Amino acid sequence: MSYLRVVALAAAALVAARPAAAQPARPAVTDVTHHFPPGPYTTIATAAGDPARMAVGTDSGVVAWTEDGGAQVGSAEALHFRKMDPVTLRNQTSGFGALTMRGGAAVNLPVAKGGVDPAEGGEDDEVRGMHLFLDLLNIGVPGVRYYLWMTVIDPVPTVLGVAVPNDGGPMALAGPHGVYVSDRTRGSWMKAIGAPGIMPHERDPSGVSVGIDPRDGKHILAATDRGLNVSRDGGNVFLPHPDANLENIWISRIAWDPANPDLVFLVTPDQIYLSQDSGRTFEPSFSAAGEIRDLALSPDAAIVATSEGLYLAYADRLDRALEGKDLIGAVPWRDGAVLAATADELFLVQPGGAAQRLLTTSSRDPFLRLAGGGELAWLLRKDGILRLGDPLRRDRRGGKAPRLLLSAGQIERAVLEHTGLGGPLDTRMHERWYAKLVPQVELKAEGKLGYEGSVVLDGTLPVRERYIKGSGHGRTEWSVWASWDLSDFVFGDSNAANPNLMIETNLREKRKELLARIHQSYREAAALARSLERPPADDEAALLARLRLAELNAYLEFMSGRPIVGDLDLE
Amino acid sequence: MTRPTRILASLSLVLALAAPATAQEVEPPAPAKNPGGMRKLFSIMKAEPTIKQVQHWAVSHYRLEPDRIHAMVRNARLKGLLPDVSVSVSNMVGNNFQNTKDGLYPVLPNPAENPNPNFFKERMTSANDEFTWSVSARWGLDRLVFSSEALDAKSLTSLEENLIREVTTLYFARRRVLASIVLSPPTEDEEYFFELVRLDELSATLDAFTGHKFAKQAWDWQKELLGQ
Numbered sequence: 086m087s088y089l090r091v092v093a094l095a096a097a098a099l100v101a102a103r104p105a106a107a108q109p110a111r112p113a114v115t116d117v118t119h120h121f122p123p124g125p126y127t128t129i130a131t132a133a134g135d136p137a138r139m140a141v142g143t144d145s146g147v148v149a150w151t152e153d154g155g156a157q158v159g160s161a162e163a164l165h166f167r168k169m170d171p172v173t174l175r176n177q178t179s180g181f182g183a184l185t186m187r188g189g190a191a192v193n194l195p196v197a198k199g200g201v202d203p204a205e206g207g208e209d210d211e212v213r214g215m216h217l218f219l220d221l222l223n224i225g226v227p228g229v230r231y232y233l234w235m236t237v238i239d240p241v242p243t244v245l246g247v248a249v250p251n252d253g254g255p256m257a258l259a260g261p262h263g264v265y266v267s268d269r270t271r272g273s274w275m276k277a278i279g280a281p282g283i284m285p286h287e288r289d290p291s292g293v294s295v296g297i298d299p300r301d302g303k304h305i306l307a308a309t310d311r312g313l314n315v316s317r318d319g320g321n322v323f324l325p326h327p328d329a330n331l332e333n334i335w336i337s338r339i340a341w342d343p344a345n346p347d348l349v350f351l352v353t354p355d356q357i358y359l360s361q362d363s364g365r366t367f368e369p370s371f372s373a374a375g376e377i378r379d380l381a382l383s384p385d386a387a388i389v390a391t392s393e394g395l396y397l398a399y400a401d402r403l404d405r406a407l408e409g410k411d412l413i414g415a416v417p418w419r420d421g422a423v424l425a426a427t428a429d430e431l432f433l434v435q436p437g438g439a440a441q442r443l444l445t446t447s448s449r450d451p452f453l454r455l456a457g458g459g460e461l462a463w464l465l466r467k468d469g470i471l472r473l474g475d476p477l478r479r480d481r482r483g484g485k486a487p488r489l490l491l492s493a494g495q496i497e498r499a500v501l502e503h504t505g506l507g508g509p510l511d512t513r514m515h516e517r518w519y520a521k522l523v524p525q526v527e528l529k530a531e532g533k534l535g536y537e538g539s540v541v542l543d544g545t546l547p548v549r550e551r552y553i554k555g556s557g558h559g560r561t562e563w564s565v566w567a568s569w570d571l572s573d574f575v576f577g578d579s580n581a582a583n584p585n586l587m588i589e590t591n592l593r594e595k596r597k598e599l600l601a602r603i604h605q606s607y608r609e610a611a612a613l614a615r616s617l618e619r620p621p622a623d624d625e626a627a628l629l630a631r632l633r634l635a636e637l638n639a640y641l642e643f644m645s646g647r648p649i650v651g652d653l654d655l656e
Numbered sequence: 657m658t659r660p661t662r663i664l665a666s667l668s669l670v671l672a673l674a675a676p677a678t679a680q681e682v683e684p685p686a687p688a689k690n691p692g693g694m695r696k697l698f699s700i701m702k703a704e705p706t707i708k709q710v711q712h713w714a715v716s717h718y719r720l721e722p723d724r725i726h727a728m729v730r731n732a733r734l735k736g737l738l739p740d741v742s743v744s745v746s747n748m749v750g751n752n753f754q755n756t757k758d759g760l761y762p763v764l765p766n767p768a769e770n771p772n773p774n775f776f777k778e779r780m781t782s783a784n785d786e787f788t789w790s791v792s793a794r795w796g797l798d799r800l801v802f803s804s805e806a807l808d809a810k811s812l813t814s815l816e817e818n819l820i821r822e823v824t825t826l827y828f829a830r831r832r833v834l835a836s837i838v839l840s841p842p843t844e845d846e847e848y849f850f851e852l853v854r855l856d857e858l859s860a861t862l863d864a865f866t867g868h869k870f871a872k873q874a875w876d877w878q879k880e881l882l883g884q
Contacts, residue, residue: 122825123825270847272853272854504722519801526795527793527794529790530792531788532788532789533787534787536784537783538783540782542771543777543778544771544775552780554782591811591814592807592810592811595811624691624839628839629835632835633828636707636824639707639711639828
């Protein structure tokens with residue numbers, strides 16, 4: 086008990102020793118997305134106590150990292166799976182078959198064979214399906230499915246969690262297929278936990294989160310949907326954690342205390358587990374009214390973001406802030422303040438609990454996670470990475486800044502016109518009713534040429550041929566038929582059994598995806614063009630911004646057929 | 657305050673035990689000027705294929721040019737102008753033989769010279785040949801208004817867009833690696849080597865996407881660094 090009192094006094098002294106808090110400075114928000122490979126992003130993490138070491142993961146399996154606060158960025162395609170794109174192959178008898186093939190593969194496949202009725206000596210569908218499969222294999226394209234009703238699922242390469250060591254060594258990530266660790270260069274990744282295949286199965290473990298010991302990069306904790314695993318040899322061997330209480334719990338975050346790495350925290354939606362012996366044993370240490378989303382540690386408080394607001398656990402008290410706010414994360418900021426974010430707002434919470442809104446975003450590009458803290462923090466959006474820290478030094482020189490030549494609406498119309506994807510009516514995969522006004526026309530022409538002749542031989546007469554007759558005839562006929570199918574014309578166009586539903590759905594989804602991507606690219610291009618009115622003073626940073634703008638311009642220009650950015654001045 | 661507070665006490669206690677951490681001082685990156693490196697980088701970039709060339713090569717290589725897709729869409733409708741044509745030809749050759757005996761001539765005068773078999777009085781040989789042809793043409797003119805095949809062709813836009821996105825991303829990812837190598841190369845040899853390998857990897861992928869047109873004009877670091 087006396088020990089506790091001493092600790093409490095020490096903690097109180099620690100808090101009292103702090104100088105009177107000045108108004109914490111608002112962080113400068115710098116969009117550094119263009120330093121990184123494009124998103125959508127899924128996760129972000131910093132090394133314990135070193136927010137300049139940061140890594141992000143994307144939904145396409147890419148991991149990117151920086152060791153210096155975002156100036157230099159490395160990246161690797163850690164999870165690389167085959168992508169499937171639906172392609173339609175028609176044949177003459179059964180309408181169409183559908184298969185999938187790798188995106189970007191040659192499309193003039195010699196496999197769309199016309200069918201002949203098996204009753205007339207043709208091959209039946211099963212045999213044609215086999216030929217299709219073999220032909221695909223011969224040309225190097227994996228034949229996956231032939232029949233429409235078979236669903237083909239792409240492997241999901243999303244990075245769900247990533248861990249950055251403090252020594253620049255190997256990283257670790259968690260994804261739906263398991264847990265992966267990298268080599269020292271971070272260019273090669275190896276599956277350490279998970280099933281051998283890439284297609285998910287019911288009993289395969291899924292990776293959820295990972296954490297690396299800041300003192301020893303070989304000590305890795307990895308959470309799967311089955312519970313916690315431990316490796317002490319850099320990920321070569323993972324063993325289930327011996328604590329049975331940690332089985333089958335969903336650990337969304339693994340955090341080490343940078344000040345005392347013996348303290349390890351496991352964040353689950355219901356409670357926070359704490360280990361005081363570097364992860365050997367864990368005890369439940371905190372639970373909250375709402376769902377626990379994230380945990381961050383400052384020198385004098387544990388900061389817990391929940392779906393019901395912020396908990397600030399000091400040595401002597403528990404403070405609440407932003408009550409009722411559904412937070413996605415919170416990190417410590419300068420002078421005892423805290424940065425906290427919901428899916429659409431970023432707040433600066435003063436030591437007294439007063440909150441100031443710093444930033445908002447749209448529901449199309451929500452905030453996903455906060456990381457880092459202290460002097461530098463990171464805010465991850467679905468399609469962007471924001472650096473929260475000192476303002477970027479910008480060049481005072483004027484000069485020509487890039488400018489966008491089209492509005493968002495103009496570019497959307499240009500893309501639809503250029504690609505021919507058109508509006509919703511253009512993807513109806515059946516004949517329009519007015520097409521029934523046009524008849525089926527059939528012209529027939531027929532001709533006959535004939536000859537008839539006879540010879541009569543009579544035995545009673547001295548002449549051999551008594552009669553010889555011959556006659557010829559010829560006939561030519563032609564007719565024109567016009568036929569109308571009045572059923573749809575008269576009774577309407579119900580199209581209840583649309584045989585081409587799959588193609589229609591694909592086209593519609595493609596248009597939706599494409600327009601979302603066009604809007605996102607346009608927004609990013611507009612933000613970059615705006616920021617390049619005063620480019621970063623760092624030449625390389627300015628170049629990276631222009632390169633990213635050029636990348637967006639190249640994509641938008643190809644898809645719209647119109648120039649998008651003027652005065653880019655790069656090539 | 658029941659359970660959360662009680663449990664929180666242990667959390668706070670442990671935190672208080674931890675050594676007070678110093679705030680992490682992170683220096684903002686100092687502005688860097690590297691005019692020599694910039695000049696070199698831009699001279700390399702100018703000599704390399706532009707993104708428009710690379711996009712054009714890629715879609716040509718995969719036969720996914722927008723013009724080709726548009727032409728396929730247009731042609732799918734124009735197919736309605738051309739009919740399904742059927743042609744048939746048949747030829748019939750017929751022969752009839754008719755032998756007649758006549759009661760008025762029970763015995764023929766010169767049976768030895770009777771040309772008819774079996775001493776028939778009369779034999780009629782007739783031929784009946786007929787040659788028939790027919791041509792029919794059938795137009796589905798409603799395809800001029802709407803052809804579902806045109807939408808099949810439109811679905812190629814999906815492949816085209818994927819290809820363009822992939823190629824554009826690769827191209828600029830390579831440019832970023834190139835900028836990093838030229839402007840701020842890693843100091844350690846091994847890291848420098850891995851950066852060059854990464855550049856080669858991206859160059860090779862782009863080369864494959866463009867039908868082996870990219871590498872011919874891409875910067876060859878081996879020539880510059882190794883003199884090969």
